[in-house]
Amino acid sequence: MKKWTKLLGLALSLAAAAGFPASGNGAAAAAADTTAAVTSIADYGPDHLIKTDGSLWVWGDSRSVPTRVPGLAEVKASFGLAGGGGLAVKQDHSVWQWQTNTKTLAIETLPVAEMTNLTGLSMVQGTYLAVSGAGAVYQAALPDDGTSRVSFSPVNGIDGVTAAGGYFEDNEQGAWKRFLFLKQDGTVWTSTDQLTSFQPVRKLSGIIQLENNFALAGDGTVWTWPVESIYNPVAGSDVMNPVPVTGLKDIRILRDNGRSTLAIDNSANLWFRGMTITGSSDGTTFHEQTVPLRFTGIRNVTNAYIMERSIVALTADGKVYTTSIEEETITADAVFTLLASNITSIKGGGRHIIMQKSDGTLWGWGVNKNAQLGYANYDFNFDQPVPMQKPIAVTLNGEPVNLTNGVITRGGQNFVPLRSLFDKLGAIVAYKENHTITPNSNGGTASKVEKIVTITRTAVSKPSLSISINTVSGETIVNGTAVTLARPPFIVNGTIYLPLRFISEQLGATVNWLPQQEEIAISMK
Numbered sequence: 008m009k010k011w012t013k014l015l016g017l018a019l020s021l022a023a024a025a026g027f028p029a030s031g032n033g034a035a036a037a038a039a040d041t042t043a044a045v046t047s048i049a050d051y052g053p054d055h056l057i058k059t060d061g062s063l064w065v066w067g068d069s070r071s072v073p074t075r076v077p078g079l080a081e082v083k084a085s086f087g088l089a090g091g092g093g094l095a096v097k098q099d100h101s102v103w104q105w106q107t108n109t110k111t112l113a114i115e116t117l118p119v120a121e122m123t124n125l126t127g128l129s130m131v132q133g134t135y136l137a138v139s140g141a142g143a144v145y146q147a148a149l150p151d152d153g154t155s156r157v158s159f160s161p162v163n164g165i166d167g168v169t170a171a172g173g174y175f176e177d178n179e180q181g182a183w184k185r186f187l188f189l190k191q192d193g194t195v196w197t198s199t200d201q202l203t204s205f206q207p208v209r210k211l212s213g214i215i216q217l218e219n220n221f222a223l224a225g226d227g228t229v230w231t232w233p234v235e236s237i238y239n240p241v242a243g244s245d246v247m248n249p250v251p252v253t254g255l256k257d258i259r260i261l262r263d264n265g266r267s268t269l270a271i272d273n274s275a276n277l278w279f280r281g282m283t284i285t286g287s288s289d290g291t292t293f294h295e296q297t298v299p300l301r302f303t304g305i306r307n308v309t310n311a312y313i314m315e316r317s318i319v320a321l322t323a324d325g326k327v328y329t330t331s332i333e334e335e336t337i338t339a340d341a342v343f344t345l346l347a348s349n350i351t352s353i354k355g356g357g358r359h360i361i362m363q364k365s366d367g368t369l370w371g372w373g374v375n376k377n378a379q380l381g382y383a384n385y386d387f388n389f390d391q392p393v394p395m396q397k398p399i400a401v402t403l404n405g406e407p408v409n410l411t412n413g414v415i416t417r418g419g420q421n422f423v424p425l426r427s428l429f430d431k432l433g434a435i436v437a438y439k440e441n442h443t444i445t446p447n448s449n450g451g452t453a454s455k456v457e458k459i460v461t462i463t464r465t466a467v468s469k470p471s472l473s474i475s476i477n478t479v480s481g482e483t484i485v486n487g488t489a490v491t492l493a494r495p496p497f498i499v500n501g502t503i504y505l506p507l508r509f510i511s512e513q514l515g516a517t518v519n520w521l522p523q524q525e526e527i528a529i530s531m532k
Contacts, residue, residue: 048367064076069107070411071382079103082098088106136172142191184201218261262312314357317330327362346372347372420506424504432511438460440459458478458503492506
């Protein structure tokens with residue numbers, strides 16, 4: 008599918024605080040752990056946030072909640088890479104790559120010396136295109152293993168670029184990538200020979216935004232051109248003939264996901280053009296509507312995204328509405344259902360959205376298969392918005408503790424991954440599984456698995472300590488005596504989470520919660 012990654016600036020506003028509708032998926036219970044006002048978020052996207060202290064926090068894939076990227080400070084922007092990594096831009100314009108170590112799951116960072124002041128990043132069929140604030144373009148190939156360092160090199164022959172992207176085309180004679188470049192002077196240029204040569208696209212001038220094969224001009228007109236394929240033969244790979252989209256005028260925001268297009272005009276009306284969807288899997292059918300329609304059931308739209316099979320729209324009064332495109336035909340009087348209130352901004356992630364409430368907290372809605380919502384689980388999706396976990400830092404004697412996955416808060420208690428902290432407090436952490444098979448009344452057998460974590464301290468200068476926790480039953484024994492935990496450990500995506508305060512204090516540490524810094528400060532002599 009054609010893709011274009013468009014990164015937009017974010018303006019955060021303040022409004023009166025209010026609640027979300029309750030969720031049937033446990034969001035109401037979790038809200039008490041996550042919805043205290045978070046005023047420390049300076050910027051955010053569908054997979055990251057930047058706090059006012061310049062720290063970068065990411066979630067998704069192996070990280071079910073916001074997790075701090077170690078070693079980075081004064082971050083001003085972030086761009087995602089495939090394979091659980093990304094690029095960060097610091098205030099000094101230096102660029103850094105972060106990547107997940109596939110063996111340890113630790114986040115590792117290193118400088119990207121090839122470029123400075125990254126302002127845009129997109130990927131076209133395995134090729135990254137990066138744009139700098141100076142208008143230079145860089146390219147990199149997607150590593151075969153999806154985890155190796157991405158190495159960028161300059162693209163020669165084009166400059167003064169503000170955005171870059173493109174899509175795949177083919178015909179009976181072959182296949183190619185069509186790269187597109189929006190220049191600072193409002194012209195659009197293209198390349199179909201692997202970035203060897205570049206040609207201006209005729210008829211396109213005064214362009215301010217590109218979305219796949221659509222261009223938005225500063226006068227509010229929208230232009231489009233065909234994408235060539237064996238199913239849609241056109242004049243050839245070296246010919247583009249843009250034409251204005253009839254019925255769209257005075258447009259100020261454009262969204263396109265490769266199949267469907269949304270537009271918001273200067274009167275804050277929402278328009279739709281493109282494909283609706285019915286069926287699933289091999290029975291999926293796309294139904295095209297080429298004539299733009301203006302929705303009459305929603306007004307004062309400030310932002311909108313196509314997400315999976317839904318349209319999500321934010322209105323000027325801070326409300327988020329949604330309507331389905333899962334039908335053969337969508338009509339102008341489509342019903343928009345209220346999804347959330349008191350929202351200051353939304354960011355779309357393709358299959359999900361992240362919303363910021365007026366109290367500063369982040370909430371997610373949509374597909375959560377890869378922990379896109381930062382909600383501390385991998386349930387496939389949610390009917391109602393769910394609160395993202397707080398970005399909580401952990402320090403030991405004033406130094407940051409790097410976690411493979413962020414702190415998870417449940418029932419008012421904080422939990423950390425099994426092997427992330429306690430060894431630094433002088434403990435030896437071990438794990439084993441006990442498998443027991445017993446006969447049952449039906450003449451068969453029943454299998455029982457116990458997952459046991461043991462934490463011991465053998466330092467001669469301190470009293471001996473032995474903690475045994477059955478992470479299945481919650482049974483806990485400290486120095487031979489059974490104790491009851493207020494909330495038992497749990498497992499998320501194969502990772503065991505243990506109660507931070509209980510174990511730290513057993514090891515002799517002092518634990519303090521610093522709400523203004525959103526930090527758990529541990530001190531240990």
